[in-house]
Amino acid sequence: MVVYQDVSNETDRIFHALADATRRDIVVRVVQREQSVSTLAERYAMSFTAVQKHVAVLERAHLIVKERRGREQIVRSNPDTLRKATVLLQHYEELWRDRAQSISDILSQGVAEQEKGEES
Amino acid sequence: MVVYQDVSNETDRIFHALADATRRDIVVRVVQREQSVSTLAERYAMSFTAVQKHVAVLERAHLIVKERRGREQIVRSNPDTLRKATVLLQHYEELWRDRAQSISDILSQGVAEQEKGEES
DNA sequence: TTGATATACAACCATTTGGTTGTATGGTAT
């Protein structure tokens, strides 16, 4: 009996939302110019409903925001979340950079005993 | 009859791989210190096989690399792909920054006719 | 050689995903 509690935190949602080419394309388009869901939908070889669902996924991740204007829903990007995602990945990259630094430190010291005191 | 061709390009795979807390944690751990799959598996409240599958997802995305050493598979991070993912997100953020710039240009010019000549 | 350890992999299962069509509803324009 698998539980699947919560269906994930915001970080999960951000990365999941970006893991689809159509959704990434939607983000690029609305970053350049806000537009209605139906205008977006014209661009893709899939039903309006399918695009609606992609927009909903981006909305759940807070990468975009919808605002009703008359009979249309206008989609705008949410730069804060895009920045958050960038910062997240930069964090990972920094972790790697530190590790690479410590490797080259060890190498430049000569022969190594890298494994000695480590534990977690 | 849905086709699902290719099951996605590398970008899809990278973001999908990062859309799971366990997998992100694995990346952090192996970035800090390479280690075997079974060592990783001790950390998580799930079966060895489940962890094996998470590692396989990260491997498909080239975020990590496996190397057999005796009876163990040693997992290392692949900094190139992490860097690629960072660059991807920075690209999105730059797109937004440009747009914000052009908005403030328009605002500082006074009254607008923003929508005039645009098309795609 | 025997046993323990590390991995591989098949089979299975529930849930999620990504798409569809069909129907209802609300705003716009004539």
Add this chain to the structure above:
DNA sequence: ATACCATACAACCAAATGGTTGTATATCAA
């Protein structure tokens, strides 16, 4: 008033995901 958008949403479907258990195989240690 009527017709035509744009959207919402339910129901359905196939495939993918994320987990499990069970079994097989290869390596290491005694």
